[in-house]
Each structure stands twice: as C-alpha cells, then as structure tokens.
Amino acid sequence: MGERDIIRDIFAPLTADAPGAFNLTDDAAVLDGGPYVVTKDVLIAGVHFRPKDPLDLVARKALRVNLSDLAAMGAKPEGYVLGCVWPGNIKRAAIEDFARGLGEDQAAYRVSLYGGDTTAHKLKSGPLTISVTMFGAPPKQGVTRRSTAGAGDDLYVTGSIGDAGLGLKALGREEKFTTVDKASLSGRYHLPEPRLSMGQAIAGLATAAIDLSDGLMIDVGRLAAASGLRAEIDAVSIPRSAAAAAWIARQDKRWRALAALSTFGDDYEIAFTAPQSMRRSVMMAAKASRTEVARIGSLTRGEGAVLLTETGAEIPTPRDGFDHFA
Numbered sequence: 001m002g003e004r005d006i007i008r009d010i011f012a013p014l015t016a017d018a019p020g021a022f023n024l025t026d027d028a029a030v031l032d033g034g035p036y037v038v039t040k041d042v043l044i045a046g047v048h049f050r051p052k053d054p055l056d057l058v059a060r061k062a063l064r065v066n067l068s069d070l071a072a073m074g075a076k077p078e079g080y081v082l083g084c085v086w087p088g089n090i091k092r093a094a095i096e097d098f099a100r101g102l103g104e105d106q107a108a109y110r111v112s113l114y115g116g117d118t119t120a121h122k123l124k125s126g127p128l129t130i131s132v133t134m135f136g137a138p139p140k141q142g143v144t145r146r147s148t149a150g151a152g153d154d155l156y157v158t159g160s161i162g163d164a165g166l167g168l169k170a171l172g173r174e175e176k177f178t179t180v181d182k183a184s185l186s187g188r189y190h191l192p193e194p195r196l197s198m199g200q201a202i203a204g205l206a207t208a209a210i211d212l213s214d215g216l217m218i219d220v221g222r223l224a225a226a227s228g229l230r231a232e233i234d235a236v237s238i239p240r241s242a243a244a245a246a247w248i249a250r251q252d253k254r255w256r257a258l259a260a261l262s263t264f265g266d267d268y269e270i271a272f273t274a275p276q277s278m279r280r281s282v283m284m285a286a287k288a289s290r291t292e293v294a295r296i297g298s299l300t301r302g303e304g305a306v307l308l309t310e311t312g313a314e315i316p317t318p319r320d321g322f323d324h325f326a
Helices: 003-015 019-024 055-072 092-109 163-171 179-190 196-201 216-226 242-250 254-261 276-289
Strands: 037-044 076-086 112-120 129-137 154-158 208-212 230-234 269-274 293-300 304-308
Touching: 003 019, 003 092, 003 112, 019 112, 037 055, 055 076, 055 092, 055 129, 055 196, 055 208, 055 269, 076 092, 076 196, 092 112, 154 230, 154 276, 163 179, 163 242, 179 242, 196 276, 208 216, 216 230, 216 269, 216 304, 242 254, 269 276, 276 293
Parallel strands: 076 112, 230 304
Antiparallel strands: 037 129, 076 129, 154 269, 154 293, 208 269, 230 293
C-alpha cells in the first residue's frame, strides 16, 4: 500500500463533485468564485477523540466541527482540504472506513474534498492526526462575528448543553446511564450536529455569535470579551436533554451539576446575541430552520461570564471549559 495508491483509490473519488480538484492529480486545486469564509480544526487521537473510536465516525466528526465554525458565522459550506497523519501500522481497510465516513457527510452537507496531504508516522504508536480546512460562502448580510454584541442584548443558545461531555463520561464508564441515555449521549459526542440552517437564518439578525466547542461558559466568555461586555447566564434556562436532566436529578448538589454541565466541551451548538426587540424574529428563524433555541441570559456592561441562580446569586464554576494548554 503506497501513498499514491491511497490517494488514487480512496481519496480521489471524494472529489467527484469538485472539478477544480482535478481528481487529486495536480499539486493544488482551483476554486471559482469567492470571497470565502475559511476555518481549520486539528483533531488528535487521545485528545479530541478516543483512539479506538470507529474511524468513519472520527472522519464525520472532523468535518462537522469545522462545519460548526462556518455555521456560527452564517456561511454556506462548499468544500474542504484534508491532511492526515496516520499511525505507522495503519491498514488500508481502516483508511477506507475513514473515507467512507467522509463520503457520507459530504453527501449530507453537500461539500466536496478539494485536496490535501496524507502521510504516516514512523512509529506504530503515533497518534492519528487530522487537519481539515473548510471553506464556504459568506451570507449576503455579512458574516456574524463575536465582537459585535451590544449591551442589553439577549443571549441565546441552540440545541441542548452538556450532552457530549456526559457522553464521554458514559463511554469511559465514569458515570452510569440507562442504555437509551448512553446511546443518546455517546451519539452527541461522536456526531455533533452543526447548526448550519440556524446560522444562516440569523445572519443579519444576530449581533454576535460563537460556536460552542470548548464549553458554554468559556465560549460565551470569549464572545463577551470580544465585544467588551459581561455575559450573565441564567443557569435554570440552560437547555438540557432528557438524559442530561436525569443526570442532574441524580446529583447531590443541583447548582454544582448545572455548573459542570455548562463547562463540558464538544457541544458544537451556537451561542448568539440579538436585541430584545428581535425576540419574535429569533423564534421565527428557529422555527424556519427547525432548530431548538433557548434564551439563557443577556449581555451587560462589565467583564467576564457568570452563571446565576434564579435569585441572581453567582454560581461558582470549578473551571470555565476545555483549554488545550491548561
């Protein structure tokens, strides 16, 4: 099995809908159109996914975390370039499983592979490392940035919070769950759902937005900091799945559990802000995009992000979220 064979037989078929990729026979691709919104994420075995996770799911997650970045800015995805560094003992069948996962999500999200690079570690134990650079078309209204929220804006979040973190605990047997809840939560960890339709629906309506990759508290804090404001989050309003609600109900201290839920990573939901006058419009956008949305707080003068009880008391959080260098 040589590099040329892998590219020709396994990855080149993924460029079928990308004429400018030249079937991966040239040194680079040619893209028509523009301008583009561009993002990149790197995933490493043992850091961003479990080393024994099925490779088709790993491939799909690699695409989806990048799609989530585009969703937060309201962009429409078009394609990507891919870099893979395989363990030294990788088998062809494993690479084929990975490519099958890519193909499934390419079809689901209407994107194509435009090129990249594939190589292998000298060591058998070298971790699988995946680099995806995704690009898409910006919305006509302009991209939604982090730094443009206003004081008094409402704070919203899509979907539910904390499921992926609980899913990782379930897979690692750190917590016990029912069979149904374990399947649901682990599914959220393996396959996040990028909120592309909602991101496009709120373009021009939201004043600021951010993709929740490292945890609600840390990412909302980043949005608030970029806008020079303070985020106040109502803990009770944070949307929870039935499985997460059942987990909270089993905990001795409710506030501590809610704080933990708000710091788990891998949600890949969108947190966004909008003026109070736009509440009806936000709900209409949510309905049109078939996305669950909850209003969880507001932006005010000040700094940081705080989690509050119903009475306005601050809930301490042991950490804000995931940090690669902490």
